[in-house]
Amino acid sequence: MAIFGQVKVKNGQYKLKGDFHTIAPSLPIRNEDEGWRLMGVTNPRSITHIHMYGGEAAFFEALGQGRILGTRCDNPACEHPGTVYLPFRIHCPDCLGRNSVIDLTDVVRRTARVHTFMVCERSGAFNTLDKPIKFINVEFEGVATILMSYLVAGEPEIGLAVTPIFKTINPTYTITDLAFVAQGTTAAQLPMDYTFGV
Structure with missing residues (x-):
């Protein structure tokens, strides 16, 4: 067999x-x-493809544990030291130094807002998300970059306050272990295997 x-x-x-x-x-x-x-x-x-995460492995493992990791440039010689990145960036794009891994879970919970969005009625091959897919670009206070994800509860609108949810039960260790819901969504409204994390 x-x-x-x-x-x-x-x-x-x-x-x-x-x-x-x-x-x-x-x-x-x-x-x-x-x-x-x-x-x-x-x-x-x-x-079966072998897909190695390299330095990003910590990010994907943390999602399955209900946490969001980002990175920060701590190089004092950098033109922009202290810049915080989410999605996770191994190296600073300005000085090319290795970034420090930081836990952004609380920042994301407190400050996540929809920057922009699009709704897709159809999708490509191998899609596992329910349609229509409500793709959202999410911004966070103090973070220099914007994260693309999807909204599973609520209707997207620019400026909407959202809360992260995590596939902590049977995680896939992929980006779909992270999604967002409109603030005020209850645990009973979450998709199967998703929680609000730690």
């Missing part, structure tokens, strides 16, 4: 286990209007 591809790191080396490439039978593609003439075949494949 096949198992999904799994990866761990031990002694600085990747250790792979399971199936990373599965072939399924090809099926004919036929033209019904021309007497079922053969036009081609399907070529189904299932591939």
